[in-house]
Amino acid sequence: MHDFIQLWAQHTPILSILLPAFTGFILVLLGNPGSGSLSYDWRQPWRRGISLISTILGLGLAISYLMLAKTGQITVYNLSEWSAPFGIVLVLDQLSALMLVLTYGLALPVLWFACQQWDERGRYFHAMFHFLMMGLCGAFLTGDLFNLFVFFEVLLLASYVLLLHSQGKPRFQLGVHYVTINLLASALFLIGLGMIYGSVGSLNMADVARLIPTLAEDQHRLAVVGGLILFIVFGIKAAMLPVGFWLPKTYAVAATPVAAIFTIMTKVGIYAILRVNGTVFDDELSQKILSNWLLPIGLITSLYGVIGAIGAERLRRFVGFMMLSSIGTILIAIALFSTQAWTAALYYLVHSTLIAAAFYLFCGWVTAQRGEFKDHFNIAPQMKQHKVMSIIYLLIALMIAGLPPFSGFLGKVFLLQATADAPYQGIIIAVVLLVGLLSILALTRVGFILFWRASRPEDDPDNDAYHSYQALPAKAPKGNDKAIYLLLAALVAYVVFANPIQRYAFSTAQQMQNNRLYEMAVLKQDETGQVISVQPYDPNYLPETKYSGEKPDPNAKLIPYVISPNTLEGEHISDYKQRQINQQIEQDAASDDLPQLKPMEP
Template sequence: MHNFIQFWAEHTPIFSIIIPAFTGFILVLLGNPGSGSLAYDWRQPWRRGISLISALLGLATAICYLMVASHGQISSYNLSEWTAPFGIVLVLDQLSALMLVLTYALAVPVLWFASREWDTRGRYFHTMFHFLLMGLCGAFLTGDLFNLFVFFEILLMASYVLLLHGQGKARFQLGIHYVTINLLASALFLIGLGMIYGSVGSLNMADVARLLPSLQPDEHKLAVAGGLLLFVVFGIKAAMLPVGFWLPKTYAVATTPVAAIFTIMTKVGIYAILRVNGTVFDDALSQSILQNCLLPIGLITSLYGVIGAIGAERLRRFVGFMVLSSIGTLLTAIALFNTQAWSATLYYLVHSTLIAAAFYLLCGWITSQRGVYKDHLKIAPQMKQHHVLSICYFLIALMMAGLPPFSGFLGKVFILQATANEPYQGIVITVILVVSLLSILAFTRVGFILFWRASKPEEIAHIDAEYTAYQATPEKAPPRNDIAIYVLLASLICYMVAAGPIQQYTQNTALQIQNNALYEATLLKKDELNQVISVQPFDPENLPETKYGGEELDPNAHLIPYTISEDTLSGEHISPYKLRQIQEQQTHEMLIPDDAQLKPVEP
């Protein structure tokens, strides 16, 4: 047991990425016949069992990570023992731990619901689901900007396949739009990374934050421009206006479990804005530009979303517009740039993700009970389970509109409290209250159409065609659909009850993500002069030590013990000649100039 605990501690937090990655590979090896024969394939129970066990294991791992991070410590993992900023590192802090728990808390009930019927409507559903989880976990854990791009691409490739799950012309058409938009965003992402690396000489988040204030004016402006380009990319992922028009239609055509899990996708963009543009680029120029852009964008997105919801003609698009409105609220809170506002952002982020997923699951239940009317907002015969459906809809409406005493109300109260002493306090409060009022009107309109004005069975008994269609609708909810909704609603009620300790956690998280000194001390290595081992300014002739340096004089040999472990230092990859250089340079206490800690290696 001691060895297992030690192994677990040494390799935290890479397990959250390895678990879904290996699950996806195993599911690929199982093979996958055509979707028409999946329901009768003998391997389908194995796929479901492996997938659910992996998701539960991932949830348990995420909870363990949350317990570790709640003490305020930051855990790092150096891939291949290359320390930052020369190698890619994974970072587990309070923010990433919170996002991991949210991801799996949503994934487990959605996957359990999809494993009853929906997973037989298309090939490789479980495989792509776990590759999506791998990309999400990697994006939340990485401490490197380029690695963030890599994990973005992993989750996006999985989302392309999941969006087309179940086939259909509408899914294919909007899938092309979705892929095109994200390919454009990926191209902008790479351009932004190139601008940052060309001016800073590093892509490690902690190192970029450290080096940014010391850049020359022209280099600093180039790096800030790259950061703002990343902001546009993250805005596309988060579906903020004017680059978020794709969300309502795209999510509306996805299958029910896919639409539910996609509610976490927009939060990756919110997370990236908070992590990269909010903390890495935290100098005065970057924050002033971002704040002047982000606040009006957030307010307009919030208003546009709720107005679009009022005019929506289909229930799924109505949910998409309400998701858009909640994204605007989150962006507004981030734009306030104070600890209390960011704490409120995190609290409201969890609420908005879970309630949107519950609403998409409710759409699947309602659609199954309305026959040919599906999710069109037209007056139709009364649903056979209209009592329980109306109660679920009423609870979701209260939570999503932000009415007391639920978590949506608490989240908005926390945001309003964070506007104290802010210059735009009146505008922010007014918009949030107006959006809440319009949300109530939008939910009232939809509820009036779906439930209040629905025709009773006895009223349509004389209309043969309509009564026959009514009798053909199912008596009960699709398998596991109702229970998955109950689980999410119960989770939100518990979230409301535990608002006190949760807010304390989010408050500590907001403080931690603004503490760049702590990240620098945890991730970056220092030499005997207490100087960070890095390259500043960027010089292509400055090379870090590699495993195989040959028998060439290396002026940087004395830095090797600070960047690798003792086991590697004593291993076979460090030659005796290199070890003698290390000992000689340490004996003579070689001094390194402050302006360039790594000396150029002679060709």
């Protein structure tokens, strides 16, 4: 047990990425016959067992990370023992820990429901599910902009396959649109990264945040433009207007458990806006441009979402538009750029993710009990479980509309409190209240059609409609109702423990806005307290390795600060290099000059 605890402490947080990665590889190696053979394939119970156990372990890891981050400690993991900004680092702070818990807390009930029979409708469901989890965890933990792009691509590749799960022409058509949009976003992502790297010389988040204010005017403007391109990319992922029209239709055709787990994917875009545009690009020019655009975008997105919900003709598209409206509410909070507003954004983010997932699961229940009417807003015979379903719908409606005493109400209260000293306070309050009122009207309309105006079932055995109605299931799809109950119970607990959760969110917002703390945790410093970085950038600088021969290196003295003590004492440093390190350290000790990164001879 001691060795296990030591292993966990040493390799946190990469275990959260390796766990779903190895699970996905194992599930691929198990093989997967055609979807028609999965119901009696002897390996299917093994797939489900491995998948569920891995998700439970992932949730346990995420909770342990949350308890660790709660202390305010920022944990940095240097891959291959290369320190930032020269190597890839993973950073576990309060925000990333919160997102990991949310990811696995949503994944467990959704996966459990999918294991009832949904996973038999397509190949490699479980493997793709865990590769999606790998991409999500990596995106939340990486401290490097390029690796944020890499993990985005991992989760997107898995989402392409999951979107087509269960097959069908509508899924294929909208799947092509979904892939095309995300390929365009990926191309823009690379362009933005190129502009940032070309002007800053680094892609480590902490290093970029430290160096941007020091750049010359032309380089600074180029880096800011690169950051704004990334903002467009993250906006596409978050489905904000005017680049979020794809979400309602795309999520409407996804299989029920897939649509439910996809609710966390839009929050990756929100996370990236907070992490990159909110804290990395925190110079005056970036914040001025972003604040001028983000607030109107949030207001318009919130209004458009609820208006689209009022005009929706299907329940699944209705949920998609309500998701857009909630995304707009979160963007409004982010645009205020205050600790209290970001606290409200984080609190409401968790609420909106869980309630949207529960709503999508409810759509599957409705579709199963309405037969040929599916989830279309047409008058249909009364559903066989209409009493319990109407109660569940009422709870979901109260939560998603933001009515007291549920978590959506608290999130909006926190947001309205944060507007106390904000410009355009009256407009923000008016839009939030108007969206709440329109949400109530939209949800009332849906409930009126689905339950109040439902016709009496045909009771004449000689009528074909009677036999069609009797053939409909008398119960919810296996596991569907229980997964909804779990999510609703989590949202009730979210209200009960709102005080400690709000304190954690407030502490998280404070930590996010303290760039100096993040920089000190991620970047290394020499004995004078100067950050060891890539600036001034010298393209002719080629660091010597053990196998590159004996070449003078004016920066040898910095090596002890960027590699671990074990590596320094091992066989990776040549005797010639070690002598250089010792000589330069002795010279610096006898000199009053501060050490600087010096160019090497070409």
